[in-house]
Amino acid sequence: MIVQSIFSRRLHRLILAVGAAVAGILFSTLLHLPAQAQAPQSGGDTTIYMRSSQAYAQPAPNLDDYWDERHAVGDLAFEAAFVTAPANVNPGLGPLFNNVSCVACHFNNGRGLQEKGQRVVRVSQLGAEKILPSDHPYALEAVAPTANTSPVSGLGTQVQEQGIYGHPPEGALEITWQEQTGSYGDGSDYSLRSSQLELTYFDGSPIPDGVVVSNRIPLPVFGLGLLEAVPEEVVLAAADPDDFDGDGVSGRPNWVWDVEQQADALGRFGWKSNMPNLLQQSAAAYANDMGVSNPMFPAENGVEDIDLEILDAATAYVQTLAVPARVSVDDPKVRKGERLFANANCAACHLSEMRTGTHKVPALENQMIHAYTDLLLHDMGPELADNRPDFQATGEEWRTPPLWGLGLSQTVFPYSTYLHDGRARTLEEAILWHGGEGAASREAFRTMSESDRMALVAFLKSL
Ligand code: HEC
Ligand code: HEC
Ligand SMILES: [Ca+2]
Ligand SMILES: [Ca+2]
Ligand SMILES: [Ca+2]
Structure with missing residues (x-):
């Protein structure tokens, strides 16, 4: 049974891959789009080009045979x-x-x-x-x-x-x-x-x-295997607990208990x-x-x-899932949104780039990824607070969540919502709840013109 399902899955993937390649060539010739390889590959070589409800549920395309089978069993x-x-x-x-x-x-x-x-x-x-x-x-x-x-x-x-x-x-x-x-x-x-x-x-x-x-x-x-593969030094280098650079954003690691070690x-x-x-x-x-x-x-x-x-x-299953590629990267509105994202200092926490190091899954190693997280804790103010400390995290601190794949949220699961308790029904609402270290970014967004706000959201949906 397992063997059969691995086999049919392989076949299925092959058909999908061939189909996608043909469609991709046709599509890019018709619309004079740049080849997909030039689009930011959010998950490096683990990136897939799929926008269906199954886009979060694919094995990384660069897995070797061993990990491909581990993935199928894990599925x-x-x-x-x-x-x-x-x-x-x-x-x-x-x-x-x-x-x-x-x-x-x-x-x-x-x-x-x-x-x-x-x-x-x-x-x-x-x-x-x-x-x-x-x-x-x-x-x-x-x-x-x-x-x-x-x-x-x-x-x-x-x-x-x-x-x-x-x-x-x-x-x-x-x-x-x-x-x-x-x-x-x-x-x-x-x-x-x-x-x-x-x-x-x-x-x-x-x-x-x-x-x-x-x-x-x-x-x-x-995409979580990639986040596991980011070297500890890389995460710690982004921390700025005393806000040394004075941008109002600090960021601290949470030190937690490793049961195995x-x-x-x-x-x-x-x-x-x-x-x-x-x-x-x-x-x-x-x-x-x-x-x-x-x-x-x-x-x-x-x-x-x-x-x-x-x-x-x-x-192994959650370590080896592919990351969906970004779309519409050359759309002027999306590009404007990307600039606004940088100007509003969103990228101080939602880091646009990180490089992975070593991992037991070779496909995850040495990848340039665009997860839009720093994996650090930030004080997000009293309105988002749960007031429940968790290891080093205070009742007001939350980890910056990754933003990759965000544009597919509703495709993958209609009616899904945002933020830790799902209170935000839209991406606009998610931003408007940012307080504490995120307050300046929120104010930048709140005071933008409507077309700028739409461009910023269009950028988020392109991820
Ligand atoms: C009752 C619902 C529920 C079940 C069942 C469940 N999860 Fe989760 N999972 C959650 C919630 C809620 C969170 C966020 C937890 C938190 O922040 O404290 C989460 C978080 C995670 C994360 C972390 C994701 C990230 O970005 O940090 C992983 C990985 C995960 N779950 C894997 C699994 C696996 C594997 C199983 C089955 C063995 C599983 N979950 C079963 C609800 C569930
Ligand atoms: C100080 C760090 C920080 C800054 C700056 C920041 N964010 Fe966030 N962001 C977070 C944290 C932490 C959360 C999770 C809060 C929660 O769940 O309560 C979050 C959540 C989000 C979410 C919801 C993600 C999800 O999975 O539910 C979106 C969307 C988002 N941020 C976009 C933005 C945008 C756009 C900006 C700039 C206008 C921005 N953020 C600036 C730290 C930050
Ligand atoms: Ca700072
Ligand atoms: Ca039991
Ligand atoms: Ca209990």
Whole structure:
């Protein structure tokens, strides 16, 4: 079965590639467009030319045979839906969980929705002593010695909103949205929505005082192997914690706990950069999001619902996904937008270029990439704050999210929204929420003419 699906996938890719090449030649001769090779290849040699709903779900075209097969096996792991044990296939769901498979939250590998089953709600008890891992069923929720997240009684540090049959979930979250209005420099109005959260235990009883709640939507998962392959020195070189150059933008690394190395490590993944690498991110997703215990996070009684083979496969999958190429790079409006992006100092955080170093996947090595992130934490002001510290990240700090592939968000998953809690319905709204270190950029955008704002957004959609 697996062999067959790898084979048909190869064939399928070949047909796609030939089709795309023919279409590309026809298209560029007809419209006198420059050849695609000249368009910025957002993911270096891992770039693909595809604009369909499957654009985030392709293997990097430069994988060798070994990694190509690892990718195909990982694809199955990413899609595998877990069920309550005992069962013949994929047993071990829960008892507490948020969803049954990786792809259920990362639909088509894109960003997910602000909805029960997709979001992840992190909590911590302010001013409490940390509890020991053995007090809690899932190791990651309490194990990290350098985390400053204290588990909440009955919830741990992540709220599982679902439980297997006969096992009540931990908590229930009610969200109410409110609108606030503002106006652009040219006098036209806009409206922004923000949420009010009410978290209770599942039976409706109130949670203790002093609990901070951070509500996060799923992030897209393509291109992440490249971000893992950016050398630590490159990330640290972009940090400017004391704002030495005086542009109002600082940027600090998050130092988080690496479970495998049992040491602090640079955080790169998650909305607050609280995960050091994709193996740990995947292992934690299995354990905490799906209740699937594994070699990195075994259950309290030592049970491992999946073995290292499956954990490694899921990890390899998110390491080896291609990055969709930019489009319309020569469109005058897009080019103007790119200049405005630079002038508004957006690129101080959303770095337009980084070079990768070494990685165990050779296809990811030494690539010039255009991810538009610095992987650093920035204080984004009180309005975006979740007030929940996470390792070194304060309650107001967030990791700059990559902007590559942004123009495909709605194609990949209609109705998907932006920012950590999905509050921004449009790219304009996402920019208008920037505060703190991003406030000057936001003001630059807010006071632009309408045609300049449209050009800037056109640039974002070309990514
Ligand atoms: C319940 C929904 C849910 C499930 C199931 C889930 N994820 Fe996620 N995933 C999320 C959310 C939410 C985030 C952002 C988490 C944060 O910032 O704290 C995320 C983040 C990630 C990231 C980091 C992306 C980045 O840009 O930093 C990766 C990689 C990832 N998930 C992989 C997986 C894998 C692999 C699985 C299956 C083993 C999985 N996820 C299962 C919701 C989910
Ligand atoms: C000080 C650093 C900084 C600057 C400057 C900055 N951003 Fe951001 N940007 C961030 C961070 C951090 C987030 C995530 C905030 C959150 O989710 O709460 C973000 C989020 C975004 C998002 C949403 C991405 C997503 O995946 O949901 C867009 C779009 C965006 N920024 C565009 C811009 C544009 C355009 C500018 C310039 C006008 C800009 N940013 C300036 C740091 C910055
Ligand atoms: Ca389990
Ligand atoms: Ca929990
Ligand atoms: Ca600075």
